[in-house]
Amino acid sequence: MKNFVTTIVVLFGFFIASADRHRNEPFTDRALYNLKTIANIVAKKPIVDIDSANVNLFYQKYPKLKKYKSDVMTLYKNRKYNTIWFDNKGLIEFANLLYSKASQLENEGLNFNLAYRDKIDAIFNKGTNADLSPVNTEIMLSTMYIFYAKKVFHGIDSNKFEQIDWFLPRKNVSYTSLLDSILAAPQLLDKNEKQLFGQYYKLREALTRYREIEKSGDWPLIETNPLVPIHHLGDSSKTIGQVRHRLFVTGDLKKDSKSNVFDPELMEGVLKFNRRNGYRPNHYIGPRQINRMNIPIEKYIKTIIVNMERCRWIPPALAKEQELIIVNIPAFKLVYFKNGERALESRVFVGINMMETVIFSSSISRIVFSPYWNVPRSIVENEIKPAMKKDPDYLEKKNMEWNDGKVRQKPGEKNALGLVKFVFPNTYDIYLHDTPYKTNFEVDIPLFSHGCINMQKAKELALLILKNNPDWPPEKVDKAMNGGKEITYVLKKKIPIHIGYFTTWVNDADEINFYFDIYQKDNSLADLLFDYDSE
Known part of the structure; x- marks a missing residue:
């Protein structure tokens, strides 16, 4: 009882002192907050009471932030409406850290363009008046958190993906779980490879280097x-x-x-x-x-920023798969990972003009040796039939034949698919295959396909996939490729394949590589990104 009385006396003195400081002012929000603080400490209740009504009133007062309301409301529901940014001493230190990171969003290739930023700045700058009640301060900081997390860890809205023809699976972000993790380990605000693809941080370092070059004027x-x-x-x-x-x-x-x-x-x-x-x-x-x-150096910088955005969409777990194939279209490169190690790199060439290779993910389910090439109807109509009119023996010369009203090319060295193809289900009629046109890989931009991915080292890939498979020794693989008869092997375990589009990439030696923007996708993404960044 004595301790309780002592606490009341001390807290009452705190309140009287505060009231004395404001004796020439009306009964303000701050005085009410001090009084409420006393009651809450005694009753062991939260410093700031949050409920759905508070949140609704906040966004009525600050309508330019309304697009964050749903996520903020979910955040408080998941945390049972407990305060996030206050403790008995006032604002927690993490609030200052988050504000500092948000104020330096340019390091992430972004801008701190949140509406009512002046009020957020006033919260953290001594000698200024934010004109916010404690409840509104709490919700304003939660809004700043959602704004920051969306910008850095999520990126542009998924509904804009159709505009940039990006069909790779996108990661999901739980803003509640993310907040819990960075509150427990604040260093994750600087680097969080559970939330962001590791390549993102390499590009961020490159962005810093290129901005330093830009600042120096040494270009x-x-x-x-x-x-x-x-x-x-x-x-x-x-x-x-x-x-x-x-x-x-x-x-x-x-x-x-x-x-x-x-x-x-x-x-x-x-x-x-x-x-x-x-x-x-x-x-x-x-x-x-x-x-x-x-x-110009600023164009290199824009390229880095655009590819940082692409990295925000990639699930970090992708890089940890034990077996997968990654194709980077602008690099004309395929990489095969097996047992978590880089097992093979190969040049590829891809679609051109109206037959661009699509950006998407699937899984290789079959390997077809000595494949037929079932010629797409568009090629038959636009290329083969006109050629047949000029030369009646065109099909025979190309080792082609009619089959059930369609044209197909028979297996062999001159087959457009080469000696082997790798099949993965998709609606775009795209697959990975060998090619007889090996000289196409000797140029800087080896564009020469109708949308499929033509591979320089297709035989090597087949051998690696089937390595240690007793039913498919190298001799059998070689015979199947050159037997003149189509043979299909169904994989016991499907292999994920991801076809992406990155015009810059930092390799394992920390060298930044820039590739040709062959489909002119950087500018369209930059327009979306910078438009999103100006909201």
Whole structure:
């Protein structure tokens, strides 16, 4: 009883002191809050009482935040309407941390453009008046949390995906579970690989580096001489010196010797630049490379930001699957992971013009050796029939035949599908297959398909998939590929395949790679992203 009386005396003194400070003011929200605080501490109740009525009233008062209402309401329902941002001492420290992260959203390639930001700033800036009651302060901070979590961990709304033809599965975000985890471990605000695909954080570091370059202004235009468009080892010119400096700035060279001579050291930097930017390993400097180097730094930055957004959509667990295939369309690359390790990389070529390869996910269920190619009706009508009119023997020359009113190409080395194809269910009539056109892989942009994915190392992939399968030794695989008879093997375990679109990627050596935006998707996504970011 003595302790209880002492507590009452102390708290009453606190209230009197507060009232004295405000003696020339009307009975304000702050005074009411102090009185309520005393009662709540004595009764061991929450400092701020939240209920659905409070939330409804808040969004009536601040209508520009109404789109966050549903998620905020769910957040409080899941937490049984307990206060999140206050304890007996006032605002919890995590509130300051979240505000700091939101204020630095540019580090995530985003902007802190939440409506009524001035009131949020006033909550945390001493000497300013937020003009918010404790209840409204609580709900305003919860709104800021949802805003931040949506921007960073979720990205643009899923209903906009149809505009960018992205059909890969998107991760789900529980804002309640996310909040619980970062309240328990605040460092997850900086890096949370359970919520964000690991590539996101690599791109974020690259964004920081490229913004530092932009800030330094060290991105001068490389001058060219139209009379000398190509530079080889041993050549000397002012352009070569400028290229050397650019490769030093981008990290392709460790130092800048200031030399205008195309020496072996510069050659190493050129080869690295070519590899990072989707070019074949050409041992010269030509107009295409210089044009690439002369792209304004802000465009590189925009490319990084756009691909960070794509990373927000990817379920982090995808990278932890023990067996899967990933195709990156702009990189013209396929990677096969087996037992969690990178088992194979292969060049691919994809669809062009009106037959773009679709961005989606499926699972390989069958391997077909010595496949028939059932020619799509559109190709029959637009290509084969006109060719038959010019040459009646066209089908025979192409090893094709009519089958039940359709055209198919018989198995063999000249079959458009090559010697093996990998089948995965989809509505786009797309599959992965070998090709007889191997020379197409020797160019920078190997575009040459009607939408399917043509693979350089198809035989190697089949052998790896069937490795350690006693029923399919290498000799049997080779015979099945060259037997002239279609043979299908149904996989005992399906292999996930994900066909994605990333125009920049940081590899395991922390080198940033930029690829050609062959389908011109970056600009359309940037428009959506920056429009979303301006809301």
